[in-house]
Amino acid sequence: MATIEFKGKTFEVDEDGFLQRFEDWNPDWVDYVKESEGIKELSEEHNKVIEFLQDYYKKNGIAPMVRILSKVTGFKLKHIYELFPSGPGKGACKMAGLPKPTGCV
Amino acid sequence: MAFVSSGYNPDKPMEDRISDIGPRFYKEFLPPVLEKNYGKWVSHEILEPGLLVHEAESGDKVYTVRVGSARLISTELIREACAVAKQYCDGYLRWTTRNNIEFMTTSLESAKALKADLNSRKFDKGSYKFPVGGTGASVSNIVHTQGWIHCHTPATDASGTVKIIMDELFEEFTNMRMPAIVRVAVACCLNMCGACHCSDLAVVGFHRKPPIIDHEYLDNMCEIPLAIASCPTGALKPGKTELEGGKKVNTILVNNDRCMYCGNCYTMCPSLPLSDKEGDGVIIMVGGKVSNRISMPKFSKVAVAFIPNEPPRWPTLAKVCKKIIEVYAAEANKYERLGDWAERIGWESFFKKTELEFTHHLIDDFRDPAYFTWRQSTNFKF
Numbered sequence: 054m055a056t057i058e059f060k061g062k063t064f065e066v067d068e069d070g071f072l073q074r075f076e077d078w079n080p081d082w083v084d085y086v087k088e089s090e091g092i093k094e095l096s097e098e099h100n101k102v103i104e105f106l107q108d109y110y111k112k113n114g115i116a117p118m119v120r121i122l123s124k125v126t127g128f129k130l131k132h133i134y135e136l137f138p139s140g141p142g143k144g145a146c147k148m149a150g151l152p153k154p155t156g157c158v
Numbered sequence: 159m160a161f162v163s164s165g166y167n168p169d170k171p172m173e174d175r176i177s178d179i180g181p182r183f184y185k186e187f188l189p190p191v192l193e194k195n196y197g198k199w200v201s202h203e204i205l206e207p208g209l210l211v212h213e214a215e216s217g218d219k220v221y222t223v224r225v226g227s228a229r230l231i232s233t234e235l236i237r238e239a240c241a242v243a244k245q246y247c248d249g250y251l252r253w254t255t256r257n258n259i260e261f262m263t264t265s266l267e268s269a270k271a272l273k274a275d276l277n278s279r280k281f282d283k284g285s286y287k288f289p290v291g292g293t294g295a296s297v298s299n300i301v302h303t304q305g306w307i308h309c310h311t312p313a314t315d316a317s318g319t320v321k322i323i324m325d326e327l328f329e330e331f332t333n334m335r336m337p338a339i340v341r342v343a344v345a346c347c348l349n350m351c352g353a354c355h356c357s358d359l360a361v362v363g364f365h366r367k368p369p370i371i372d373h374e375y376l377d378n379m380c381e382i383p384l385a386i387a388s389c390p391t392g393a394l395k396p397g398k399t400e401l402e403g404g405k406k407v408n409t410i411l412v413n414n415d416r417c418m419y420c421g422n423c424y425t426m427c428p429s430l431p432l433s434d435k436e437g438d439g440v441i442i443m444v445g446g447k448v449s450n451r452i453s454m455p456k457f458s459k460v461a462v463a464f465i466p467n468e469p470p471r472w473p474t475l476a477k478v479c480k481k482i483i484e485v486y487a488a489e490a491n492k493y494e495r496l497g498d499w500a501e502r503i504g505w506e507s508f509f510k511k512t513e514l515e516f517t518h519h520l521i522d523d524f525r526d527p528a529y530f531t532w533r534q535s536t537n538f539k540f
């Protein structure tokens with residue numbers, strides 16, 4: 054487990070750079086991760102995806118299925134990849150502070 | 159080693175990025191004789207173990223030499239296979255669906271020379287590098303998985319168990335004296351990546367203890383509803399617990415009486431590990447097939463409920479596999495797959511002849527369909 058210092062805040066992360074605790078999330082985390090996820094500037098659309106993922110996780114205890122993410126945000130999968138080049142799991146969920154996707158990924 | 163860039167620019171990750179190009183078209187790699195006679199083959203023959211000949215409408219012939227491979231191989235060994243292909247086959251070769259390697263030539267003389275050359279190549283410790291065989295009614299390569307080499311959910315090893323079973327059955331790879339093909343498969347957990355559920359003989363890694371719950375981290379690491387839904391027997395439920403310091407956390411509770419150690423919940427949730435040195439081992443399944451030759455395809459059935467892990471040579475496992483194959487080879491009719499044979503003589507006769515112990519573990523108890531696996535007939539042998 055590694056600890057990251059950024060703008061005076063500390064984040065505990067695993068070897069894939071996912072936050073160890075959802076509660077540790079704050080906007081600086083997004084600022085810190087975006088570079089490694091191939092994102093230069095955050096747009097309204099990025100924030101919409103991140104906010105929805107966080108809402109859904111708080112309400113349901115899981116990350117939404119890709120189809121739900123698309124349906125609610127109105128962004129087709131192609132557009133989600135344009136926003137988050139690593140995709141909804143490795144990219145968007147990581148930035149939103151959700152736990153690392155599991156299963157046969 | 160110091161960093162050497164491939165030309166990729168991490169500051170502009172999407173610049174000059176090539177994607178969605180798919181695999182190379184297979185015809186780019188066809189030996190000329192195969193390209194010329196593509197779709198125009200009239201007959202084939204197995205000349206001897208590991209050596210096939212196909213004849214085309216044009217009269218062209220192509221000889222194929224099949225060799226075993228460990229599947230998990232180094233670039234060095236791949237290079238050696240390439241060198242062989244360059245020497246005898248104009249640089250062409252292919253891999254089979256059971257991870258054997260096939261070299262193709264157009265003359266019988268060069269095929270025979272190729273076979274002799276391949277059989278002469280050995281590793282320092284004495285194992286064959288490219289043993290020729292795997293055709294006809296033989297035991298061909300074992301379809302297997304990752305094991306302790308790379309996966310995080312295994313209950314046994316794959317490369318290790320496969321090596322000892324192939325050592326034990328090596329004579330059957332290089333001969334064609336079985337009643338029919340015997341397909342062997344190994345999977346290191348019940349996920350059964352590969353072909354265990356549909357092979358004549360299958361070895362599957364198995365746990366015997368329920369998961370350990372890492373309460374402190376569980377809610378942080380896992381999507382709790384996913385883990386709950388992953389359990390086939392409803393052994394899991396969400397709960398709360400108090401950690402040593404008095405902190406209350408959300409977690410998962412396991413009903414050990416309902417758990418049958420499948421490990422699905424660990425796949426979904428890193429805080430539910432269950433692998434265990436003494437608890438883990440393998441089960442043996444028999445009688446599956448995928449072809450529809452004479453009888454319909456069949457699932458394999460559990461014949462041995464547990465054999466402990468005994469690395470590095472798994473002697474008990476090797477012995478039991480050999481025994482099953484030997485009895486089948488001695489008893490079955492020509493063309494009968496292992497499952498065809500067991501069904502014809504009856505499973506009670508199968509257990510008697512193979513001297514395998516029939517334990518209560520083998521009786522299906524999973525949901526309604528278990529009923530159909532019991533015997534609703536007075537037809538049985540004493």
Ligand code: HEM
Pocket residue numbers: none
């Ligand atoms: C209200 C009256 C009756 C009830 C509730 C009843 C109920 C049942 C039940 C639950 C079974 C078992 C079915 C199974 O194996 O799943 C059965 C079987 C049987 N019953 Fe009745 N029964 C009644 C009347 C009768 C009568 C009047 C006769 C004969 C004259 C009869 C002859 C049989 C026979 C021969 C079987 C065995 C059938 C087989 O296994 O193929 N039953 N009955």
Ligand code: HEM
Pocket residue numbers: none
């Ligand atoms: C000579 C006369 C009879 C012969 C040869 C005969 C023969 C048979 C046979 C071969 C079966 C099938 C057994 C099986 O494979 O499961 C059977 C079942 C049955 N028979 Fe008869 N039967 C005769 C008379 C009767 C009579 C008179 C009755 C009723 C009053 C009857 C009631 C039944 C019933 C209820 C079954 C189903 C039993 C079960 O599945 O448990 N049979 N019989």
Ligand code: SF4
Pocket residue numbers: 303304305309310311312313345346347348349350351
């Ligand atoms: S069978 Fe199980 S342990 Fe083996 S590679 Fe597949 S998922 Fe991993």
Ligand code: SF4
Pocket residue numbers: 368369388389390391392393394412416417418419420421422423424
């Ligand atoms: S190991 Fe399998 S049966 Fe046991 S609790 Fe986990 S999912 Fe359920």
